[in-house]
Amino acid sequence: MWPSSTLLPFLYTPPSSAYVAAMSVVSLVSLANAGLAELRGNHMAYSKFWHVVSGAGATTTNQRQRGGGALLKSRDGMLVAYAPALVAAAASFAVPGAVDGARAEILSAALAIHFLKRVLEVLFVHRYSGSMPLDTAVTIGTSYLLSTVTMIYAQHLSHGLPDPPIDLLYPGVAVFAVGIAGNFYHHYLLSRLRAGGGGGGDKGYKIPSGGLFELVVCPHYLFEIVGFFGFAMISQTLYALALATGTAAYLTGRSCATRRWYQSKFEEFPARIKALVPFVL
Template sequence: MWPPFLYPPPASVYVAAMSAVSLMSMANAGLAELRGKHMAYSKFWHVVAAGAGGNTKQRGGGAVLSSRDGMLVAYAPALAAAAASFAVPGAVDGARAQVLAAALAAHFLKRVLEVLFVHRYSGSMPVDTAVTISTSYLLSTATMIYAQHLSRGLPDPPVDLLYPGVAVFAVGLAGNFYHHYLLSRLRADGGGGGGDKGYKIPRGGLFELVTCPHYLFEILGFFGFAMIAQTVYALAVATGTAAYLAGRSCATRRWYESKFDEFPARIKALVPFVL
């Protein structure tokens, strides 16, 4: 029997293929994080300056951007796509499609505003990493809206999760922002221990229980998308995102353990008291 909380899958080879690709690629990226093969950004990647005239190269060659510019490249196209969907005739017909597009726009607008006004950066990001992340977010945003468009005319799911999904998304958005703010204040206080300038053991909020509460709330936000949309594709993206961020959270916890002798054993990676 088909799950009562999902629309039947539309007759679209593209959406079906993207559902499988999104789930498998993100899950594989999560496994790679567990194995120590990290995506080239954040504390897990270091770039060096090389060459004359101020040219900057990443380790192994290739151009880099400042972390701030790299994150803007990563998030801005998805924000533009979500906002532009309201101007495309028929793209967001119906309340559910409009709420989904608005939630996606709010999610990436928050990210862009955090990049501009909240986050504090000290490193660089390889251009190819920024483009990879940007392409992934752009495709997932556009495809989520497209899959919702294709659900028009299909039988509505017996279980309506639209409004619970809005609530879950709002909690995820707020919790993610709050813990990003705590991280920014930590960096503002100066360098940390462990031999890595600018890093400390985070404190406050759910940082008292897990290493990456910002990832936990980001996962909630993506499952909020899935509940609003109730499409197979949105659920595949949320599940894949959860798998990736679970792997990255475990890698982050290992990193803190390796850098800080006093790192509390009681603090889990992602889910309080569990994982």
């Protein structure tokens, strides 16, 4: 049995669902562990860190030898990662009883907007210079799909339960809006850096500037975390909070790895620029 929600007055009482309970633990622990792996230099095979920091081969042949599987163009790989979750969030409105009440509708809409933004960024904003192993794309896509479905399902199970004493629904909408807008803006700034970067490799990378890039190397991750806590505030379920906390742990690790990468590639990298949180971290 879960403890009473009076311990956390901003959460619904967790449902008696072994699946949701297990997913809450798995999401938090696995994402936190992935963040630690980033700090240790064990990076997922979809970014510049895999090739440069981890010392993986730079060529397609070497990638195949290391990964032992098929490669996708990075753009296609990210579509595989994001599209299933988008479809699931949008489809929840068509499943009878899946979306009950204003809170559930807003949550599903926010999830659909989040992944639609990601898909549109893949198609029209991001610049790519490498490949992604198929198994990595499928793993990421499965993770996003499961987290989206579980968040919607946990919200469905809370229907009819007493509302939490502290209602965070509409503040959560505002937090989510800030997160998605800030994340998009800084992704746009990154894309402009690489628009004329040439044919890939290290030559396509520059020290980011503009926006919060003047203070941290990963403001897009900072706003991604803000967006996930927006989900948690909208939902007010334990699973959404666990997912947001795990996401924050993972992206903190990636941000520190990113800062370390920039320091290794650019002698003039400013020491005043933090990894994720201005003036702090």
